[in-house]
Amino acid sequence: MKQTESVPFAAVPAPENALLRIEDLQLRFGPVTALGGVTMHALPGEITAIIGDNGAGKSSLTKCILGVYEATSGSIYFNGKPAEVKTPHDAKELGIEAVFQDLALFDDLTLWQNMFINRELKKGIGPFSILDKRAMISRSDELVRGLTVNVPDAKRTVRSMSGGQRQAVAIARAVAWGSELVIMDEPTAALGVRERTEVEDTVIGLRNEGRSFMLISHSFDQVMRVADAVWVMRQGRAVAHRRISETSGEELVALVTGAQTT
């Protein structure tokens, strides 16, 4: 599915159907400029990768999108509308969820408790309401059943699961609540080969169902395998954009290192 041409960065127009559009986003900490005017976009139903060397601004950019940092200037549009993302709560309200590098899971809680943490289903009235465990267990089983990774039943604690299963739980949770966009920061960095493949297949499967992802990765191989489009960041700016079908790992390496500029 080809939606934009692979052309030099300055000429990439954001399509009208862009899910996320960022214009001239700047982030400064006193004299330090973390983002020097990022302009980029992500399309719905796609996996949009962001790559770049350490310190290129990938994490700063995602933290602005997630409301962890408030941008100094610039604009964020979500579903075509201007979006005020000043706090993590604002991002959640928009339907943007994140899979954190450390997963943000609770080892001694069960899978269903992790899935519904701070969004618990309750039965009863007001202060006398108790958890609707049956509904949450059933819903959690449904959510993880569709994943490529074979996750055990929802009553198991996360501690008893493998790295791949834990990652799958984190992704399933983000997908369950992030109705619009799931941002994943190095989602397979700590996994073995087999588990990494399972997680990638899970993400691709969810993308094929129409889910949208933003993938921050150091692995060019992974980006080539998984993503639909990629943005290259260097020194706090998005310096290049490519459709994956029209680029190569070698070109991405050249763009990241600066050997190729656009």
Added chain:
Amino acid sequence: MSSDISPPQAKPIGRQAGIASRHGLTKEQLGMGAIAKWAPVLALIVLVIAGLLASPTFLSQGNVRTLLLSSTILMILAVGQTFVISTGGIDLSIAAVAQFSGIVMGLTFAAGAPIGVSILAALAAGTAAGVLNGFIVAKGRITDFIVTLGSFSILSGLTLLISNAKPQTVNSPLLTRISTGGIGILSFMILIAIIVAILGRVLLFNTAFGTHVLAVGGNKKAADAMGISFTKVKIGVYMVSGFLAAVGGILLAARLGAAEPTAGSAYQLTSIASVVLGGVSLFGGKSNIIGPLVGAVVLTGVVNLLNITGVPVYYQPVAVGAVVILAAFLRRYEK
């Protein structure tokens, strides 16, 4: 380029060896882990056997009833302490809150208020002390240990100040009935402890608040990321602890017939000891209610056994301390 080839591993022998291998534990460590998991039950069994060998009266109906009755206040405080420890905190002020609440009840009663109002005043005082503890821990970003150590000192001093260091007699038929009466073979004191335990279990494992308590204790950073309010959770657990400390203070006054400003000081250590012995992680996130209740019975039983076998009273804290250190040591091996 990562490799598909895993390093060769020792061949596991049997199911246990397989589990041990997966978790990087030796079989010996697994055995210790099982002991740690069942520590409260094993401790109870050891206590019963030791009691049988040491004194024929230990397991007599009368002594068992006395032992359970003596355990009730500690059980109630242990439930409160469990909530705080489940968040990774510790409440060193729990005995001082109980004493303060008891004295508040005694003074209110002495001022002419009905016993119902006096009990409510005590509950309000304990709850308020708990809320203050939680608020300072959460908003002041001061560690639980220091805050509750400070409030222990403040409340102990206040209790002595407002009571002139004198017991406050509470001649109330209601309190007398609570401390001496019961339904069938169950005394009211034990019934109250059972009700507190059931409500504590429901609150910890069947409500969103309880899940958040375990989440904050298990992984605070993740809890923050998931939007769980650390302040609400901390104030909540100290509120529970303060309220139950007040219940303990009221029951202590009921048993003694007076609110004593220094009675029950030992609960500061034994409430924590019961929780540790009961299998609750001191780091938070992993909890239960039954274990601390059994822990409370075991610790009270140790003291009871020393009493009926005529061991000098000074050995009691030595024995309690040894049991606690042993329990904490075993926790190291728990998976």
